[in-house]
Amino acid sequence: MPSGRVHNLINIAAYSVLAAGALILSRQDLLTITPAQALNFTLAFAAGTFLLSPDLDLAEGRVDSKRHWGILGVLWVPYGRMFRHRGLSHTWVLGPLTRLAYLAVLITLIVGLLRTAVPTLTLPDIPQPISLKFAVPIMLGYYLSQWLHLIADGVRPDHGLRHTARKLRRMPGRRRPRARSRSH
Template identity: 55%
Template sequence: MPSGRVHEAINLTALGGAAAAYLAYGGSPEEPRALAFALAYLGGTFLLSPDLDLSERGVRAQRRWGLLGLLWRPYGWLFRHRGLSHTWVLGPLTRLGYLAVLLGGLLFLAQGVAAHLGMPFSLRLPPWPPEVWGFALLGYYLSQWLHLAADGLWPDHDLKRLKRPR
């Protein structure tokens, strides 16, 4: 299995090739859909790697979170390595769901502190059109799928496991 550096090199090479093709066909780097795609792809590559399920050893993605990387330890306890977290559809969703729970908890905490201090607090998501969010999701999923393909896990790997005689 490739190391974290190799996974990152594969993902960056693919993104660089896609960006070159996009620009060669007249695409603009300031296009919100392209920017959302690229940012989500990079976030999926560097911060939300499928290897976050390795709780016993600090993985590169977990270290990039700094002190907040400790919050990803329970994710590793919930999912065994190369289990559900390494599937093509549910795996990336588990990381997005876990991230949503983490952010919701931090937001709740921030609101409580702000209320205690008597400060106004509000958070609003950017008013992006739905297709921009779709391109962000596509970028995130493609980064995850390249990681899984580099690990030798194809979309049908769960089906093969089910077909094996017991």
């Protein structure tokens, strides 16, 4: 399993290759990417690489992603206690969603505290509806950064399914199905 620094270097190298490829394809009119889409992808990829890494499930220790949050890194300690390392947080679809959901809860709590402490405070609204042209590059950037991490860790896409199936087989009191007789 690579160190956090190696994970970051892998992601930076992959991003560089992707950016160069996108630039070449767009110059040849084979791909159309708006500056806003490129920015959204880049910011989400950077956030997924440096701030929301799957290794936040180790947030009680020295984790690069937690350190990048600075003093706010302490907010990720409960996440590290909720998820065991390389468990659900290291699955291909749900793992990245756990970090986004946890972040959404943190933001909701902070906004609630701010509105309670300073009732006159005006916070910016999230524009509605959010278009696919806006959201897709963000999700692609975020998920790609997560998947590169998982690939480097040797985590297969069916990791969560295999882990759940193994857990179910080991559950106490679970009946094993009887073999069917092959009588005709």
